[in-house]
Amino acid sequence: MNEKAKLAWTNVLFLTLSPLVAVVGVSIYLFYHGLQAGDLWLFFVMLTLSGFAITAGYHRYFSHRTYECHPILQFLYLIFGAAALQNSVLHWASDHRCHHLYTDQERDPYNIKKGFFWAHMGWIFYQYKPDRNFETIPDLKINKLVLWQHRYYMPIGIGIGFVLPTLIGFAYGSPWGGFLVGGLLRAVVLHHTTFLINSAAHWFGRQTYTNKNSARDNGVMAFFTFGEGYHNFHHAFPNDYRNGILFHHWDPAKWWIRLMSWVGMTWRLNRVSEWAIAEAQLRMNLLEVRPLLEKQPAERRQSLQERLDNVARQFETAMARMIQVRQEYRKCLAAKQVATGEEYRRLKSEWRLKKIQCGKALAEARSEYVQFLRELQLRPVLVSS
Ligand SMILES: [Zn+2]
Ligand SMILES: [Zn+2]
Structure with missing residues (x-):
């Protein structure tokens, strides 16, 4: 996408008019009819279904393949994902894989370096290049x-996103409430909460695991986006089915995927090793510590520096040993093919x-390091096992 790209007028009109129509339309509806309990229920149920379809489906399943999933669940993700009106999964996943491959670069479709508005929704105002060949999604x-969803995206999106809530509204006596609150307002809210991940989650928050890109961890954002706000973690470990890794992290998409695994609808949930996460966060903490040491009184600085070097060395040694042990494990697995049962067990x-x-x-190195950070009044991030 560049300056020469043509405007996609349907997108421009829909994205600018839909919030206006939703706010004005819902206000007029509320003025004349008041809020029905059915409208509220429909809003939250439709928001949750289409929200999960985008986060757990479009994003964590189709774009990143962080777990395996039953075709029935894939089908539900596709129809409710279409109802979110964020394009077919073929386009969505293609854009998203480019975003991860080229984060903050020209080929990143929602490159934050082009400004907050561009990353939020400006990029959608332009047509795709005619030579778009989906080279990043050979599997999809x-x-x-x-x-099938790509071909019938529009009828599915309108059918599930607008006709269905209108019919449900009709059943409880308020078709306009179903259309405006369960259809339009719900789609607009989901649009902008999803868009915030491309804009605000690359703008506000903490770089907990990596500073190689602009992604940030932001707990407030996670609350409004079914858990997608831990975006720095996600960019550091995109193959993990979780975004919020601590038990208190708000990540409903993670809970949904895990819940579905209990009934056999999802399996092979991919988790990055606890040590890899600990290593990443300790490296980031190290970057925060160095400037703080400079501010310490000279007589204290020397001893703190020595202590820090010692802990960092301890950690590096333990990590190197862990990598070696992993290689030995692989050898051990290979030996299973040739060695006798007794040798293999040994x-x-x-x-x-x-x-x-x-x-x-590793645990010792980590606890010493955390203690050290606390003494300097730095906030360590602890990984739950
Ligand atoms: Zn991102
Ligand atoms: Zn992603």
Whole structure:
């Protein structure tokens, strides 16, 4: 997308007029009819279904394949994802994989370096290039369900997004309430909360795990986006099915995916190793510590510096050992093919012992480091196991 790209007038008109029509229309409706309990229910149910379809479906399943999922659930994601009116999953996932591949660069469709408004919705005002070939989504290009949704995106989106809530509204005596509150207002709210991930979650918040890109962790944003606000974690570990990793992190999409695994609708939920996460956050904390040390009185600075170097060394050694142990584990698995049962069991128990020792060394390094950060009044982020 560049300056020469043509405006997509349908998108421009829909994105600018839909919030206006929703606010004015809902206000007039409320003035004459008042708010029905059915409208409120319909709003939240439709928002939740289409919200999960975007976060757990379009994003964490189709774009990142962070878990496996039953075709029935894929189908539900596709029809309620269409109802969110954020384009077909073929376009959405293609844009999103480019966003991760080229974050903050020219080829990032919602590049935050082009400004807050561009990343939020300005990029949608322009047509796709005619030579768009979906090269980042070879797996989706051959998925029959995905192609079906791409072909019938508009009728599905209008049918599930507007006709369905209108009919439900008709059933409880308020078709206009169903259309305006469960259809239009719900779509507008979901549009802008999703858009905030591309804009605000690359603008406000903490770089907890990586500073290689502009993504930020933001708990407030997570509350309004079904858990997508822990965006720095997501950019550091896009293959993890979670975005909020601590038990108190608000991440309904993560809870949904896990809940679905209990009934066999999802499986192979991918989680990044706790050590990889700990390593990333400790490295980021290290960057925060260095400037703070400079501000310490000279007589204290020397001893703090030595302590920090010592802890960092301890951590590096433990991490290097952990990598070595992992390689040994792979060898151990390969040995399963050739060695006798007894040899294999011996190899495996040796590896388990090393893994435990390594885990202890890492935990010790980490707790010393956390203690050190606390003394400097820095906020460490602890990973739950
Ligand atoms: Zn992002
Ligand atoms: Zn993503």
